[in-house]
Amino acid sequence: MDNNTTARNAKDQDAVSPLHILIVDDEINIRKTLAVSMEADGHEVVSVSNFQDAVNEAGRRSFDLAFVDLRLGTADGLDLIPALLSKTPWLKIIVITAYASIQSAVEAMRRGATDYLPKPFTPAQVTLAVHKVFEMRKLEEKIASLQEDLVRSNPEIDFSSTNALMRRALNLAQQVAATDATVLLRGESGTGKSVLARAIHAWSTRASKAFYTISCPAFSPELLESELFGHVKGAFTGAVRDNPGRLAACEGGTLLLDEIGDLPLALQPKLLRFLQEKEFERVGDAATRRADVRLIAATNKNLDAAVKDGLFREDLFYRLNVFPIEVPPLRERPEDIVPLAERLLAFFGRASHRVFQGFSPETLEVLRQYSWPGNIRELRNVIERAAILCPTPRVGVECLSVSLAANEAGSRLGDQVPLEKIEEEHIRRVLAKAKSLQEAADILGIDQATLWRRRKKYGI
Secondary structure: OHHHHHHHHOOOOOHOOOOOOEEEEEEEEEHHHHHHHHHHHOEEEEEOHHHHHHHHHHHHHHOOEEEEEEOOEEEEEEHHHHHHHHHOOEEEEEEEEOOOOHHHHHHHHHHOOOOEEOOOOHHHHHHHHHHHHHHHHHHHHHHHHHHHHHHHHHHOOOOOOHHHHHHHHHHHHHHOOOOOOOOOEEEEOOOOHHHHHHHHHHHHHOOOOEEEEEEEHOOHHHHHHHHHEEEOOOOOOOOOOEEEHOOOOOOOEEEEEEHHHOHHHHHHHHHHHHHHHHHEOOOOOHHHHEEEEEEEEEEEEOOOHHHHHHOHHHHHHHHOOOEEEEOOOHHHHHHHHHHHHHHHHHHHHHHOOOOOOOHHHHHHHHHHOOOOHHHHHHHHHHHHHHHHHHOOOOHHHHHHHHHHOOOOOOOOOOOOHHHHHHHHHHHHHHHHHHHHHHHHHHHHHHHHHHHHHHHHOOOO
């Protein structure tokens, strides 16, 4: 390999996130040479000289790649391969040895090694080997993102739930996924309705097509109509170019209308028409268009009450309510709290390249006893904060938010506590459930400036 190729490879690696690399070799010169080479390319390196130190390091943090010498004093480097993989299953291991043989290379691969590099090796060979690992990791992460995004990146839904209510919701979602029926997901804010909608799309025959989400409260009525159905250039002030709209953009796919209870009355007949006939017009355009799009709606509001109050059309409600699925709040599935918290902790540990050993018994009890008004969204926020703040592998109560660590007992209306305590906990719970600061301020009946002062006062 020439110097230009080596330089290009190094430049490619500099443009991406660095790998976390473990070097295991009993020769100090080899450790130093590899470390200098890897660190020059921007990677983060930890070097150890023996079997046990390597296992200990793998237990303390997460690595992407390990260079393992075949002979580690009296220990066999081949035995280290499964020991490291048991700590980090996605770890890529390159065996290095001055005693190369076909037999040892085959055995190394059989035990889980990714590559085999005979000594002495050149910097160019090392760079190429690392670059291959980087490309492999990038491809694996892309596949994992596509296949496990619902669980790993958006863990609002616990697909391994043992709760009867949650299992019923998941079973219904799997059954309806194979059809084109309109689905209405109902449940409190933060229960994971949008992630369940993605799951329905992923389980359906439309999985290879687009999935889009429109949050109904996020737009003014005029902009929401444009976002949904599209518009033509000049249709209104600011319409400087055509916008095909989300219905056209996810042709053949699935569109989630989140918080459908906030859909303006003026737009409800147009949505009803699309549900019935699959036809619509862009804003400012008389041409009728068609789209093959499956609609899923989600709401945390009581649509039955909204219909009675005249805030939601009865005929649209019936069209949306073809296949309703109730997503239970976290407090009604207590057996899922600890498993979900542990999975979230592992998730945030991977993100920060740390290996956590779980929660202390006191922490587990607090997690079980808390009522989780913000549901899984609140749990996720609490665990993410704990993963950032906790200095030890085991998460203690001191790493939880103040209101959670203090538990909610003793802070109920009518209890012998200061008024400020009640106010603080109420603000915390509203913030945990609200999707934005403006929504929280509206619920509390104050403006954002007042909410900011209250947050500052209580250290929220």
